[in-house]
Amino acid sequence: MKGIVAAGDAVTAEAGAKILREGGNAFDAVLAAMMTAPHTEPMLSSLGGGGFLLAAEAGEEPVLYDFFVDVPPNRVDIPDFFPIYVDFGNTVQEFHIGAGSTAVPGMIAGIESIYEELCSLPMQRIVAPAVEAASKGVVLSSMQAGFVKLLEPILLSTQESAAIYAPDGRLIDDKNDFVNREYADFLLRFAEEGASCFYSSDISEAIGNYYASNDGLLRAEDLKNYSVQKRKPVSLNYHSCDIYTNPPPSAGGVLIAFTLKMLSEGSATSTDSFEYVRELIESFAITEEFRRTHIDPHIHDEYAEKIMDDESLISHYLMSVGSRVNLWGNTTHISVMDEYGNCASATMTNGEGSGMIAPGTGIMMNNMLGEEDLNPHGFFAWKSGVRLPSMMAPTIAMREGEPILILGSAGSNRIRSAITEVLDRYIRFSEAVKEAVEAPRIHYEKGKLFFEPGYDDSILRRVAQRYPDMTVFDEKSLFFGGVNAVTGDFQGAADSRRGAAVSIV
Numbered sequence: 001m002k003g004i005v006a007a008g009d010a011v012t013a014e015a016g017a018k019i020l021r022e023g024g025n026a027f028d029a030v031l032a033a034m035m036t037a038p039h040t041e042p043m044l045s046s047l048g049g050g051g052f053l054l055a056a057e058a059g060e061e062p063v064l065y066d067f068f069v070d071v072p073p074n075r076v077d078i079p080d081f082f083p084i085y086v087d088f089g090n091t092v093q094e095f096h097i098g099a100g101s102t103a104v105p106g107m108i109a110g111i112e113s114i115y116e117e118l119c120s121l122p123m124q125r126i127v128a129p130a131v132e133a134a135s136k137g138v139v140l141s142s143m144q145a146g147f148v149k150l151l152e153p154i155l156l157s158t159q160e161s162a163a164i165y166a167p168d169g170r171l172i173d174d175k176n177d178f179v180n181r182e183y184a185d186f187l188l189r190f191a192e193e194g195a196s197c198f199y200s201s202d203i204s205e206a207i208g209n210y211y212a213s214n215d216g217l218l219r220a221e222d223l224k225n226y227s228v229q230k231r232k233p234v235s236l237n238y239h240s241c242d243i244y245t246n247p248p249p250s251a252g253g254v255l256i257a258f259t260l261k262m263l264s265e266g267s268a269t270s271t272d273s274f275e276y277v278r279e280l281i282e283s284f285a286i287t288e289e290f291r292r293t294h295i296d297p298h299i300h301d302e303y304a305e306k307i308m309d310d311e312s313l314i315s316h317y318l319m320s321v322g323s324r325v326n327l328w329g330n331t332t333h334i335s336v337m338d339e340y341g342n343c344a345s346a347t348m349t350n351g352e353g354s355g356m357i358a359p360g361t362g363i364m365m366n367n368m369l370g371e372e373d374l375n376p377h378g379f380f381a382w383k384s385g386v387r388l389p390s391m392m393a394p395t396i397a398m399r400e401g402e403p404i405l406i407l408g409s410a411g412s413n414r415i416r417s418a419i420t421e422v423l424d425r426y427i428r429f430s431e432a433v434k435e436a437v438e439a440p441r442i443h444y445e446k447g448k449l450f451f452e453p454g455y456d457d458s459i460l461r462r463v464a465q466r467y468p469d470m471t472v473f474d475e476k477s478l479f480f481g482g483v484n485a486v487t488g489d490f491q492g493a494a495d496s497r498r499g500a501a502v503s504i505v
Contacts (some may be wrong), residue, residue, distance in 0.1 A: 002339050002505040006484035006492045007033050008332035008410070010501035011040040011138055013494070015129035016336055017503035019121065026336040027055065027118035028126055030344035031111055033334045035130040035187060037348070038363070039180055040138055042165070042172075043147040044332040044349070044410065044498075047198075048358055048365035050106040051348025052246050053114055054233060054394040056403060058341035062244040062396055066229040066387065067110025069103035069368045072217040073384035076100070080215040081370065081379070084153050084352070096370025096379065097154050099216030101354045103368040103388055104226050112195040113228040123191040134184035134362075137177030143499025145174035147330070154367075157355035164362060182362030198361070199223045206359035216356070217369070229387070234308060238264060238397075239427050241404065245395040245419075249299050249386070251291065252393035255416045256423075257308050259287045263424055271429050271439065274459045280424075281463065284417060284444035296376050299389045331392060331410035332498075335486045337403065345394035347408040347415075373413045391415045397423065404488045405433065410498060411481025417443045418481035433485050437493035441480040452476055 003026060005016035016033035024032075030053065037045040050068035079100025085092050115123060140148065148155065148171060155165040164180055165172055172178045189197050197203060200223070208220030233244040234253045238260050246253030262283035268276035294307060331349035354367040368374060374388055375381065382388065391413055397405040405426055409418040418441060425436035440454030449470040451460065464470050473479070482498035494500030 001490055003029065003337055004486045004490045004492050004505070005029060005033060005334065005336050005503045006486050006494050006500065007334045007503075008037065008044055008482060008484065008498055008500045009040045009141060009144060010503075011133060012037045012332075012334070013501045013503040015133070016334065017505045018129050019126060020338060020505040022121070022125065024121045024126070025119070025340065026338040026342040026344045027114055028121045029338070030334055030336045030346050031115060031119065032126050032129050033336070034107075034111060034346055034348060035127055036133055037332055037334070039130060039134045039178070039183060040140070041144055041332050042140075042178070042364070043144070043151050043353070044330050046350035046353065046364045046366065047107045048105045048363045049348060049350035049368065050103075050366065051110060051346060052250065052390070052392055052394050053110065053344060053346040054244060054246070054396055055114070055118055056244070056343040056396050056398075057118070059401070062233050064231040064233045064246060064394075065110055065114055066231055066250070067106035067113070068250070068390050068392070069106055069366060069388050070222070070226060071369070071382045071384060071386050071388055072104055072219065072222050074217045074219055074222070075380070075384075076215055076217060078215060079217065079380075094372065095352050095367065097157060097352065097354050097367045098370070099211050099214040099354065099356055101351075101367035101370035102211065102216055102218050102356060102365045104218060104222045105366060106226055106228065107348060108190065108195045108198045109226055109228050127187045127191045131184045131187050134180045134187070137179035139176065140172060140174050140178055141499050142174045145172070148172055151352055154353050154355050158357065160357035161355050161364065164357065180362045182360065186361040186363065199226060203358065203360055210356070210359055214356070236260060236308065238423070240399065241427050242398045243395065243423065244398070246390075246393040250390045250392060251296070251299055252391035252416050253395070254308060255287055255291055256393055256395070256420050258290055259283050259416065259420045260423065261308075262286055263420075263428070266428075271425055271431070272456070274462055277442065277455060277459055277463060280421065280442055281444055281449065281467070284442070287416075288444065288446070331412070331415070333394070333408035333410055333482065333484045335406040335408065335484050337406055337486050337488070337490065341403065343396055343403045343406045345396055345406045345408050347392040347394045347410070349392065349410075371412070393419055395419055395423070397427065402488055405485060406487075407483055407485035409481040409483040409495075411479070413445060414443050414479065414481045417441065418483050422483050422485065433487050433491050434493040437483050437485055437495055440476070443480060450479070452480055
């Protein structure tokens with residue numbers, strides 16, 4: 001067996017699997033999938049956005065590559081920035097798009113950094129699956145076509161976007177080939193010239209001019225000044241497993257670690273029990289308070305980086321969660337493991353897309369400055385030039401130095417609850433990875449509870465006595481994220497909520 005790939009779409013997963021068959025390692029494979037995803041999952045990923053990759057070379061400590069977006073230093077009096085609303089069925093979420101919503105993208109720089117340090121194949125071979133998909137075309141899955149329809153107002157918001165996503169006036173769908181030759185040509189140029197072709201070239205000058213003339217914040221010098229950051233992951237021991245995840249200035253990883261700390265002394269013996277649901281909800285509630293008081297105000301400080309080592313603080317919150325119990329996210333993720341034991345866990349996002357297309361590339365630019373979840377102090381409130389915080393949290397769990405679970409999730413603010421629940425079910429309750437990923441999920445946010453169907457009505461009635469503001473979905477929903485996971489023994493689980501897929505080589 002050469003390896004396993006779990007990704008947000010079958011064609012994305014197959015792109016990584018093809019590279020494994022050709023003798024590439026996990027990092028070659030994950031990059032191939034990352035560059036294919038913008039075409040096969042066009043509403044969930046783009047090279048105009050950003051992300052994170054948690055890399056664990058066999059026998060080595062994991063390293064986090066941070067290539068998320070930066071806040072541009074420039075400001076304009078009246079930015080091109082306006083709201084749209086996405087209907088998830090049981091709840092509606094507001095996002096903002098336009099030229100003023102675009103942060104400095106890091107995806108292309110991140111891909112190059114990972115390639116230079118971890119990959120074994122030439123870049124021309126790594127981009128080949130994505131080039132083939134974009135030049136010859138692919139028929140989107142019904143799930144991906146549904147996402148396209150959901151975000152139709154964004155795709156039609158500019159002429160440049162409509163030319164790619166609604167050629168001949170018809171929105172791309174699951175019945176016709178989706179072709180983006182401009183994107184394929186860009187990938188070939190990238191393979192030849194490297195990231196400089198995007199960050200310091202005629203393309204970057206065109207991008208800067210485009211945003212300057214459309215009341216945006218992004219400029220050519222912002223692209224030139226972008227840099228990838230390598231970080232030491234947040235880590236904790238949970239039921240004899242070492243868990244590694246995304247550190248600050250991402251908030252997602254430290255919040256997952258904190259919630260698991262709160263769950264570490266739980267007494268529930270079954271995930272079908274009221275006791276389990278109660279522990280989960282109260283741990284989420286305490287985590288939200290922890291985020292408000294200790295994380296959001298300090299996310300760019302050294303304090304946030306060391307907070308999980310503060311045993312006194314954690315013990316106080318453990319007392320708090322005990323007393324509460326007594327009272328009673330658009331993104332995609334790819335997980336890869338190869339035959340040598342190398343692991344890659346990559347999460348990336350374009351937000352919902354800004355409607356802006358980077359000239360000459362076929363690449364939709366991000367709207368990360370327009371996501372409320374990432375701007376808790378208000379829009380345009382972050383200091384110029386800082387890395388925008390994120391909920392994304394690529395994660396690897398190990399036992400005695402060997403990987404046992406590689407996972408991550410899509411889903412905005414629901415990322416942390418989705419990953420926490422899968423980790424807890426897999427590690428504490430020994431559920432199979434597919435069972436853990438497909439199990440019904442719970443999310444808590446600002447005093448509101450959201451349940452997927454699957455929990456007994458008697459449990460829901462007891463929960464409603466304490467949390468009357470509760471929504472129970474009629475069916476599984478992409479609102480609750482999309483966890484894609486692989487295990488150390490080459491088992492995989494791809495979240496049906498988002499039409500994901502596993503490919504075993």
